[in-house]
Amino acid sequence: MSTRIRFKVIILLAGLIFSTIVFSQKFVTKNGHIRFYSKAPLEDIEAHNRQVNAALDQSTGDFVFKVLIKSFEFEKALMQEHFNENYMESGKYPNSTFKGKITNLKDINFSKNGDYQAKVEGELTIHGITRPVSTTGTFTIKDGKIQGKSKFNVKLADYDIKIPKAVVNNISETIEIMVDVMLDPVKS
Amino acid sequence: MKKLIKILAILAVIGIIGGVAGYVFVYNKPHPDYESVKAEYVIEAKKLYDEFRNDPSGTGNRYNGKILEISGMITSNESTDSTSTIVFVFNQGDFGDEGVRISMLPGSGDQAKKLTQGTVVTLKGLCTGYNDTDVILEKGTIIKPKS
Numbered sequence: 301m302s303t304r305i306r307f308k309v310i311i312l313l314a315g316l317i318f319s320t321i322v323f324s325q326k327f328v329t330k331n332g333h334i335r336f337y338s339k340a341p342l343e344d345i346e347a348h349n350r351q352v353n354a355a356l357d358q359s360t361g362d363f364v365f366k367v368l369i370k371s372f373e374f375e376k377a378l379m380q381e382h383f384n385e386n387y388m389e390s391g392k393y394p395n396s397t398f399k400g401k402i403t404n405l406k407d408i409n410f411s412k413n414g415d416y417q418a419k420v421e422g423e424l425t426i427h428g429i430t431r432p433v434s435t436t437g438t439f440t441i442k443d444g445k446i447q448g449k450s451k452f453n454v455k456l457a458d459y460d461i462k463i464p465k466a467v468v469n470n471i472s473e474t475i476e477i478m479v480d481v482m483l484d485p486v487k488s
Numbered sequence: 489m490k491k492l493i494k495i496l497a498i499l500a501v502i503g504i505i506g507g508v509a510g511y512v513f514v515y516n517k518p519h520p521d522y523e524s525v526k527a528e529y530v531i532e533a534k535k536l537y538d539e540f541r542n543d544p545s546g547t548g549n550r551y552n553g554k555i556l557e558i559s560g561m562i563t564s565n566e567s568t569d570s571t572s573t574i575v576f577v578f579n580q581g582d583f584g585d586e587g588v589r590i591s592m593l594p595g596s597g598d599q600a601k602k603l604t605q606g607t608v609v610t611l612k613g614l615c616t617g618y619n620d621t622d623v624i625l626e627k628g629t630i631i632k633p634k635s
Contacts, residue, residue, distance in 0.1 A: 328583040330622065331566075331573070351591070351626070353619050355583040368624055370553055370616035377519040384553075394548050394617045486584040 327356040327446055332481035334367060336454075338472040345379060345471065347372040354481040356446065358410050361402035363420060365479075369394055387461050393428045400433070408439060415440050420450070426459040437479070446483040451476065522593060522627035525555050527612050533560035533576040533588045540618035541579075551615045557631060558588065559610040565603050572600035574611060574628065581621060590625035599630055609633065 332352030338345040350373075353366040369390035374380040384390040400422020402408070408416040421434040437450030454475050456463060463471050529551065531539075536558055539547045563577040563585075572592040579586040590613045592600040603609060610632040613625035 326583055330589060351589075351616065351624050353621050366619035366621065368617040368619055370614075371624060371626065376515070377517050378515055380519075391549075391552070394552050395619060 325357060325359045326486040327358065327483035328486050329354050329481050329483050332365070332479070334365075334480075335478045336372075337476040337478070339476075340472045341469045343470040345374070347374045347380070347383065349373070352479075352481065354448070354483060356402075356448075356483055361405045363398075363400045363402055363422070365398040365481075367396040367398075369396060387456075387463075388427055393426075395425075396427075397425045398433070399423050399425075408441075410441060410446070413442050418448070424454075426454070427461050429459045431458055444485055448479065448481045448483060450479045453477070522555075522612075522614065523595065523629055527555045527557035529554060530557040530559075533558045534578055537576070537578045537586075537588050537623055540623050544618050544620070548617055552617045554615055555612060556615050556625065557610060557612045558590070558625065559632075560588075560608070562603055562605055562607050562609055563587065564605055565601070567601045570594070572597060572603075574600065574603060574609070583621070586621050588623045588625070590628040592628040592630075596629050600628075603630070607633070 330353050331350055332354040334349045334352050336347055349367060349371045351368060351371040355364050356362070369388050370384060372380070372383065374383065400420050402418050403421050404417075404419045408418060416439045418437045418439050419434070420437060421432070423430050424433040425431075433452070435450055435452040437448055440447040440449075454477055456471075456473055456475060463473070536551070536556070540551075558576075560576050562574055564575045566573040566575060571594075574590050574592065575585070575587065576589075577585040577587040590611050592611075592613075609630065611625075611628050612631050613628035616624045616626055618624070
């Protein structure tokens, strides 16, 4: 192959690869972090899930989170057991999902580094119950990656999660949820 | 009579101490020892993925929360300073790779980092479920290749 043709091929390949990365519409992570926190008179409880699957479609604003309940880790084994068996019934409802959309897409420039406020609306399914949720978060765009962070509250009763009278001072009725995901472009 | 009351009082105190000790013991029970625990099922990673994909609910009932030993050829190894996740890719979805992912225990750290694409392995871990994209296992340890 002549040097000229070889050169053109290299430019073409570079262009194709570059366009895939720059114009990738879809972003994903498989190690998203969700933490929940319960503050009650007798006890503070927190748990971490670092296996969260989050996917964002920049062109439609679709933003989906898929969470496995058994991936929540507690410091105390007994608490983790109660969480799974008594409260979340993760045998029956192993997954929790959020299927939402960014409603202010036009305010976010995905190709320009910076911090952006995002408004997200969608349906949150916990313990087999689905409810509409709207919240805000921040997107930090840096060199083609998106870090998404959000904090919102969930009322346990809304999702039919029952706190026995005996532990009413150990578990809060309203739990704080913190989301922190680092989304990478999907290689097409 | 006094002697009887004394005996009952001592028994009551022993009972209370025993009760409290028992409560504290259970309350502080440790997490399972994932290094030494025995696998309930031995299955090829590809078969595990196919089973979950075809019947998420039924397969979940069988494997969720259980220790599995999975075997297959590694597609990739996502290693950071603190964690290693071994990935088996069996499918391409709307958002990229789909398959089986197993995050390794910190103890397997150095050895896990050396597992490269194409290595045939047997890994043991806790199956936490299928999120419609990947089958997730955690607390992974290496069964083969033996170190």
